[in-house]
Amino acid sequence: MxxxxxxxxxxxxxxxxxxxxxxxxxxxxxxxxxxxxxxxxxxxxxxxxxxxxxxxxxxxxxxxxxxxxxxxxxxxxxxxxxxxxxxxxxxxxxxxxxxxxxxxxxxxxxxxxxxxxxxxxxxxxxxxxxxxxxxAVKTPEEIERIRSVQRVTEAALDRGLSLIRASIPRGGLLRRDGAPLTAEAVRTEMHTFLLAHGCRGVDTIVSCGLDTALPHNAGAGPLREDEPIVIDIYPQHEQTGYYADMTRTVVKGEPSPEIREMYEAVRDAKTLGISMIRAGATGADLYQAVVEFFRDRGYESDTRGFIHSLGHGVGLEIHEEPSLGPHGGALVAGNVVTVEPGLYYPGTGGVRLEDMGAVTETGFDRFTQYGEELTL
Amino acid sequence: MxxxxxxxxxxxxxxxxxxxxxxxxxxxxxxxxxxxxxxxxxxxxxxxxxxxxxxxxxxxxxxxxxxxxxxxxxxxxxxxxxxxxxxxxxxxxxxxxxxxxxxxxxxxxxxxxxxxxxxxxxxxxxxxxxxxxxxAVKTPEEIERIRSVQRVTEAALDRGLSLIRASIPRGGLLRRDGAPLTAEAVRTEMHTFLLAHGCRGVDTIVSCGLDTALPHNAGAGPLREDEPIVIDIYPQHEQTGYYADMTRTVVKGEPSPEIREMYEAVRDAKTLGISMIRAGATGADLYQAVVEFFRDRGYESDTRGFIHSLGHGVGLEIHEEPSLGPHGGALVAGNVVTVEPGLYYPGTGGVRLEDMGAVTETGFDRFTQYGEELTL
The missing domain is CATH 3.40.350.10 (Creatinase/prolidase N-terminal domain)
Known part of the structure; x- marks a missing residue:
């Protein structure tokens, strides 16, 4: 029954x-x-x-x-x-x-x-x-399954970021043992780690520079100094089928003032969104609050700027109910959702940060524990 | 158009x-x-x-x-x-x-x-x-894509079998550095190799002993001496989405007479099936020929024995048209199909061998080049 x-x-x-x-x-x-x-x-x-x-x-x-x-x-x-x-x-x-x-x-x-x-x-x-x-309403057992995938995901991301952190820039390119460090190498490092921990990396995004202005650009080729690198990683547990989802944006070197300013706005938008989560709050209200927050900082939410929803449910699908978008309904305790504001400007680049957690009666049980420094 | x-x-x-x-x-x-x-x-x-x-x-x-x-x-x-x-x-x-x-x-x-x-x-x-x-009718470009996935698949299988070949049995269990060699370790070895070559291993079967009597049992735990090990590997290329598919059955040590006899029947059934492939032959005829071949060797095709179809198309799905089953229609040049007879007896175990290739006007362009020795 x-x-x-x-x-x-x-x-x-x-x-x-x-x-x-x-x-x-x-x-x-x-x-x-x-x-x-x-x-x-x-x-x-x-x-x-x-x-x-x-x-x-x-x-x-x-x-x-x-x-x-x-x-x-x-x-x-x-x-x-x-x-x-x-x-x-x-x-x-x-x-x-x-x-x-x-x-x-x-x-x-x-x-x-x-x-x-x-x-x-x-x-x-x-x-x-x-x-x-x-x-959309997870049992405690499902929440623990998703949380454990998130643990592995953060460890995998850490492996990827370690490669970037340890790289040595020369001629504008990040290098490892003298050769360019590529998006593919960082992705493979993370996927191999995931595999050894029972999870499957699917189409993980490792994009750099102007490619980051397209939120779903998978990224390819050499990673570059002083430019934003977006890593969006959403593995699925092989046995249970549950996903986790997180995004970080980093720069090895010195970001441009535009990227730094976008980063700060996105980070603050994430904090704002998370602060509003609780059972009864609507996805639409959360989304709208972030749109208005960005507007106050001078960023639009149209075909440039903040061009996607604020978040989505995560479970046996990477995108499922509930939506934190313009038509999102009321949240209930047990929903597992992402909060992932982003800003995208062709010719400048993109920034996205994404955390995940469970909606509770009084707030948000954040699964994501990973830091969010822009520069490595 | x-x-x-x-x-x-x-x-x-x-x-x-x-x-x-x-x-x-x-x-x-x-x-x-x-x-x-x-x-x-x-x-x-x-x-x-x-x-x-x-x-x-x-x-x-x-x-x-x-x-x-x-x-x-x-x-x-x-x-x-x-x-x-x-x-x-x-x-x-x-x-x-x-x-x-x-x-x-x-x-x-x-x-x-x-x-x-x-x-x-x-x-x-x-x-x-x-x-x-x-x-179901592949272009030459699609055929090359699938063939190249099959090349990587065979190299991955070879890595997995190398672990089994190099293992040292003790107390009935295969061991590596003294510790039991598990299905999971062999699977991870193959998946890691696939990942480094742009392919994704999906639910690869590494089953052993009585588990092999269930054709889709994924397998788990220690691999054992003198017992059949079925490896069915069907990776998908990350970029193109095309699959390959192959199966080998091996024994480290000495197979039972029943398994050896089943193996010889399955190997000969595969040869028979492949020999009949050409444009115009029907999947049903191929299937029926193998059913009759098995019957002559004393094996049934019912709820035990040969309990699945003889093969299937492979492309952007792992199972697609055409079918080499009891209701399979006429093959046409450009079909890419598997030929995978198998025999399964609860209490004894299972044996399956699977090759893949393209149907031509006059025969079968076999992609699979890998050997098929039973004992390692």
């Missing part, structure tokens, strides 16, 4: 069904089963959820999944396939048999599967995003 | 639309843009495809994507959001404006988005799986 049960009843449905591999965070959350091939999750009103898997995954699913396990063969799928039904049709047929009535499905349910399913029972979209809502 | 154009016309649609992040291989294929947040791909009949992205991704998308780039703001999305429309409604509204008529969408198109879109224009599901079909 879980929070889905009342959603099923409220919709007048007999069951909830989802379809996806474990890159689908809803499916992973409901099943705790790791698979690169799609499975069906099915929860009948008032009953425990079940997962429908191929025969070859049966024993592993029994071991790993928190849901009851049924094979596709036992659920009738293979007979429908043998009878010549398409993969979508046979899957829908099987879901219809299991549900025995109207089916509630997530917004991202595959259209082809829904259209086949509609020929058996009514199909209702869960417009309330029930599972996303459940995922 | 691409193969989608005739599908759009045949459906009587004005445009094709897809929605997803780059974990959606269709979206990645059509856009070549890496993003963890969903984007819209839109292709109007007779026109070049376009990608709709947030403002902050605009410049990066222009650099990276093969599609034309439009911002959500320019496509009207933000105005619909400001007017109070939901995220799905505003996205549908924007797609409807861009399409200007009926829309063809992939089978996996999100149901909530389709239902909103239907209030503007008819929505047709691409039942022919046009993009999956395009993806």
């Amino acid at each position: 879980n929070g889905l049960d009342s959603a099923i009843r409220d919709a007048g449905a007999a069951a909830y069904a989802a379809y996806g591999a474990s890159v689908d965070a809803n499916v992973r959350y409901l099943t705790r089963f790791r698979t690169s091939d799609p499975v069906v999750y099915m929860q009948k009103s008032g009953e425990r959820g079940m997962i429908v898997v191929p025969q070859m995954e049966h024993e592993r699913a029994v071991r790993e999944s928190t849901a009851a396990v049924v094979t596709r063969a036992d659920a009738g799928y293979l007979e429908y396939i043998k009878a010549g039904e398409s993969r979508w049709r046979a899957t829908a047929h099987m879901i219809a048999d299991l549900a025995g009535g109207p089916v509630l499905v997530p917004a991202t349910f595959p259209l082809a599967l829904a259209r086949e399913l509609e020929s058996f029972h009514p199909v209702f979209v869960d417009a309330a995003n029930t599972v996303e809502g459940m995922r | 691409n193969g989608l154009d005739s599908a759009i016309r045949d459906a009587g649609a004005a445009a094709y639309a897809a929605y997803g992040a780059s974990v959606d291989a269709n979206v990645r294929y059509l856009t070549r843009f890496r993003t963890s947040d969903p984007v819209v791909y839109m292709q109007k009949s007779g026109e070049r495809g376009m990608i709709v992205v947030p403002q902050m991704e605009h410049e990066r998308a222009v650099r990276e994507s093969t599609a034309a780039v439009v911002t959500r703001a320019d496509a009207g999305y933000l105005e619909y959001i400001k007017a109070g429309e939901s995220r799905w409604r505003a996205t549908a509204h924007m797609i409807a404006d861009l399409a200007g008529g009926p829309v063809l969408v992939p089978a996996t198109f999100p149901l909530a988005l389709a239902r909103e879109l239907e209030s503007f224009h008819p929505v047709f599901v691409d039942a022919a799986n046009t993009v999956e079909g395009m993806r």
Whole structure:
């Protein structure tokens, strides 16, 4: 039984069904089963959820999944396939048999599967995003999982920054043993460390100079003296699937006055944002407060300046509910969110700082403990 | 222009639309843009495809994507959001404006988005799986990308097997410097190597002993003497997104007669399967030939024995078209497929061997060059 049960009843449905591999965070959350091939999750009103898997995954699913396990063969799928039904049709047929009535499905349910399913029972979209809502409020166990990924993340960042700190500039380039220190080398150092600690680095950003003016530029090539270096690192734990997320901006040498001023504004904006977090505060209010703060410091929030939201939820997805953006709703205790103001000016560069933590009734339980000095 | 154009016309649609992040291989294929947040791909009949992205991704998308780039703001999305429309409604509204008529969408198109879109224009599901079909036939450039990932994969496997080869058994356990050599250590060795060569190891299987009887058991703990060790490694190239895939089974010491006999049957089944590959052969025929071959050797293909398909396509997904399973259709030149017979018996163990290559008019261009000795 879980929070889905009342959603099923409220919709007048007999069951909830989802379809996806474990890159689908809803499916992973409901099943705790790791698979690169799609499975069906099915929860009948008032009953425990079940997962429908191929025969070859049966024993592993029994071991790993928190849901009851049924094979596709036992659920009738293979007979429908043998009878010549398409993969979508046979899957829908099987879901219809299991549900025995109207089916509630997530917004991202595959259209082809829904259209086949509609020929058996009514199909209702869960417009309330029930599972996303459940995922957004973390249990103490989930919070500890995320916090432990954050610990590893900070240690990995420290390894990367150590390379930059120990580098020796010559001819404008940072060097290690005489050769240019590259974004790739710093990234590999961090990813190797993560790997040895059970985490996977995904598309970590190590960008330098004018590249930093594009917030999601992954960065490449030699790192340079006196220029901003943005490191945004968001690893996923291999076993549990939970992410952490943090960003630091550093300069080896002497930053320009513009970058230094941007840095101070971003740091103060982060402090402001964090100070406002508590259950009941809205993401929109937090975002707006930072927009106004930046405006007072002379920075716009449009196509330049502060061009993204203030933060986002983190869990089995790197970006999930709740949003700390212009349309973000009220925070609740147990949300895990980032606070990541940034400023971006083509021709000058970019600065971003990002911390992560849990919303509490009275404030913010910050997971991030790492320092935030601009110059190394 | 691409193969989608005739599908759009045949459906009587004005445009094709897809929605997803780059974990959606269709979206990645059509856009070549890496993003963890969903984007819209839109292709109007007779026109070049376009990608709709947030403002902050605009410049990066222009650099990276093969599609034309439009911002959500320019496509009207933000105005619909400001007017109070939901995220799905505003996205549908924007797609409807861009399409200007009926829309063809992939089978996996999100149901909530389709239902909103239907209030503007008819929505047709691409039942022919046009993009999956395009993806299944690789260009020479794609083949070289996959082949180069396979080269790195073999070098990584070699690092893993070197640890096993150099280990010294004592008390039934393989040891390195006296301490047990674990599945985790072998996996980390391979993943670290992959990382240094631009590839990401994902859930690599290193299983031993009775664990090998479950084909997708990831494996954990000490590796043992005289028992089968299955290594199934399928890394993804970080930049291009293409996968490779291979499996070897080895024993440090002396395998049981059952395992040795299974190994010989699997090796011969792989040779048989590969010998039958050419354009025009069907996946079902290949699969059936191996089922019959195993039967002649005394092995069943049911809930024990050969319990999975003979192989699958590989590309931007680890499992994609075509299938070498009981319902697999005709192969065409340019398909990249695995051939991976396996035998699994609870209480005895499992054996799997897997090669990968491209289907040609006359045969199989095998990418896998790695040896296949059972005993180390």
